[in-house]
Amino acid sequence: MAQEKPIDLLQGTLDLLILKAVSLGPLHGYGVLLRIEQLSGEKLVIQQGSLYPALYRLEHQGAIASEWGESENNRKAKYYRLTRAGRELLNAETRKWNRMAGIIGGILHATPEEA
């Protein structure tokens, strides 16, 4: 069996993944990318260009905050961390996602007998 190809991100889930990624500790933009790919077991590919508009949108909405820090290779980098409002947003969105996944999963598992 051929190796499973990485899949593209579902529309609208990038914000949720970013929130989750930075909830584990402050990260810079590239770090967010790496963290998501690592958490997904390298199964998700994120369009690198769409990452920054999403980060800026979340910061604009007050879900994440940023400050300047030093990166691993001693460069100035912008580190994002979750705000308290962001944590609430993450929890709410996670609940929503789980419910949605349950419902959709239920529908997709339906067999002819059940209908």
Place this chain on the structure above:
Amino acid sequence: MSLRLRIARMVAPPRSWFGSVFRRRALEQRMESELACHLESLTGDLIRSGLSPQEAARRARIALGPALKHKEEMRASLGLLWWDQLWADLRYALRILRKSPGFASIAVVSLALGIGANTAIFTVAQHMLLDRLHVPRPEQLRMFYLSNPRDGVIQGLWGWWDDLPDGGSVTTSFTYPVYEQLRRQNRVLEDVMAFKPYGRMTVTMHGNAESLDAEMVSGNYYSVLGVRPQLGRGIQESDDAEEGSGPVVTISDRLWTTHFGRSPDVIGTIIQVNATPMTIVGVNPPGFTGAYSAQGTPDIFLPFSMQPIVAPQDFDPAGSPSLLTKKDLWWVLVMGRMKPGVSAASAESSLNVALSAAVRANFAVKSDSQIPKLLLRDGSRGQNPATEGLEKPIYVLLALAGLVLLLACANLANLLLARAGARRRETSTRLALGAGRGRILRQMLTESLLLSLMGGAGGLLLAWAMRNALPRLLSNAWAPPAFSAKFSWSIFAFAVAVSILTGIVFGLVPAWQASRLQVSAGLKDTGQTSTQRRRGLTGKAIVVFQVALSVLLVVGAGLFVRTLMQLGRAPLGLQPHNLLLFNVQPPEKRYPGAMRNLVLQRLEERLSTVPGVRRATLTEVPLLAGNAINNTFIPEGQKRKPEGNPSVLSNGVGMHFFETFGIPIVAGRSFTASDTSTSPLVAVINQIAAKTYYPGVNPIGRTFETGGHHPATIAIVGVCGDARYYRVSKSAEPTFYQPYWQKLNGIPEATFAVSTTLDAQAILPSLRDALRQVDPELPMLDVRTQDEQIAANLRQQRIFAVLTSGFGVLALVLACVGIYGIMAYSVVQRTSEIGVRLALGAIPRQVLAMILSEASRLSLAGIALGLCASFLLARFVRSMLYGITASDPLTLSCAGFMLLLVALAASWIPARRAAGVEPMQALRHE
């Protein structure tokens, strides 16, 4: 959603937005370095995975994608997109406007004039019609009005009244006893207070006598109005307890500033009011204007209790000096403050019961129908006397200024339309390159809004510069302005709102058309696509509309200018030049009753001896100043009827009145020294009175009866020519003139008229000296010439003539610009057609005629439309015209002719250009 999240969602975006806008450079750097950092980290990781540095950098760049696009999206995430586009649009609009300064300046200047005129007139209108009294919660105040039936109990009245069509009248005046009883029985209003604008009193401060406006007020005046003086105290109940109990005054902020240098020591200062010592106890807050009007304030306020002492009555020489006990004189104004929760209707009916009882207690009432009805009306603006007679002119001016603005707007729309036409290629290119139609629409709107806001700023500046001009035009030349227009935020908001509305409404049509352009049509640049024909039609319709509006404004100007000219030519029946006027008001205290006549006579004699004075006389009422006295007139042989008698105008005049004013004596004699205060009463009547009341007989030697309560019989000794009395626009009415010194109780105020060949300023010092020699404490009031007095009488007509002429000239200029614009555009569009015509043998004269006839067709359509509109609208100003009809043929035809001339002149240059087209060049143009 939790509260914190909700707050964060509300607060965070604007904070982030402002942060980004105000630290834009930092934001751009941040985006730049963040993307660079990403690229660097990615490249490093790729190198570590074994790629060559070049290959790693290449792959990293591919993986990240175009930085420019990401940055744009990051800006969009921060909500900066529309802001950036707005700035881009503005920069572009500014560049375009700089490239065509002629277009920009015409648009901006015409809008500035339109908006400026509107704002200036709105300022005055708001002040005159909307200003409220400067007291807390003025909307709770109610002014008491009385509706008096035809045979009602109100007979003796001192104050404002207005006739009703059914023969009754409306007034705001009450007798003092009726007011007192109303106040005692009031249960429905918070409280009821009284006041009276008493006119001028002679006030002596620091040894100088001056004449100042005074208001008499009840003891609860300050508490009902809710006003606290800025210094000292108000007039209180104890001041108004009984006759003479409160020799105190409060003064205006103005008087405190001009005469006491805003010193706190003013409290306790004693001043003389009509020669009665009074103590200043308080200074009113600035902006307080009393209860009578919101426009100008009296300078001193005193309690009613002082009336018998300070200003003893002179209506009835035999009566008591007090008006407070007088039962049959209606003179005090009454105001109350509404109680919360009481309806106006129930308050009114309850007060009417009290009024009915009060009237019955004071009058012998024969039937209920004689009792006046009390009406509670809005008192938030006082009685608002400034509005009297000005309301309609202000609305007419607002309407005219509105038309000017509309014209400026049409002009802007026309210019924008022509420019949109000229920029079709640009618009099409942008559309072809992928610009959204919404973007094009927005960009064009930005341009028109920029123009209209610039116009609005100019208009506001203009209105600010003119803020004092209109009040000055509306006031007498020799007196301080009757009011000062305040420049307020509401006016600023008005100007801004008008500008934005203008920009949107008149920018939208051209912008809409531009954005709907077919891409291919604009790029091909051949002539006759359907869109273009439609645009041509819109442009022409606007020009017709512009011409019609201009006709309307020019007709307006013509009507008011002709009115003023007719008034200037009006036969006055007297000789008004080289006459210097001033008023003298001998205080009742020093010169009671007929004593006043003696001091006036001394003055009259003394003034005639001043070098340079040809003649000096005086009148009880100044001529052509808007006032007149009306008296009963029962010719000899007729009986006095109880249901009413004829009345004529009258005036008390000095010895040399007829010679001084150049009014001819056509029969009998003038007054002489043998007519003394004790000799039989005499009078001179004018010709129209002789014709009306003594038809076919010689009136000389006959008598008439006059006067109400104290009838007198007067012998006619002469007949004089007809002279206009109180208004330039009012032809002479039956009038009798009486020697003032035969008036039993004297005249309270005299207007001296001095005929002199000298300049007014040159002779004034010696006249003042003469006055001082007779009585050093008599101030000389209201110095002016008779010509100035007449000019003041024509003030409203002059303002209208000046303003509407300005509007008319502006209208002509704008029409000219509009016609030139559309014809020039049309000629450019038709260049190839004209080339064909010329190539086929048309001579240039025919082309010239073709263009000119197109222009005249357009303008004739506009002129016809405008004349119809003027014909319909002119009747609204009929009452403001004199000597011409509202559809004055001369004015209408002149206006039409003028517009036609302007149209031809404006299209001459484009027509010449068309006639000069080189056929070969024009054909190649295709």
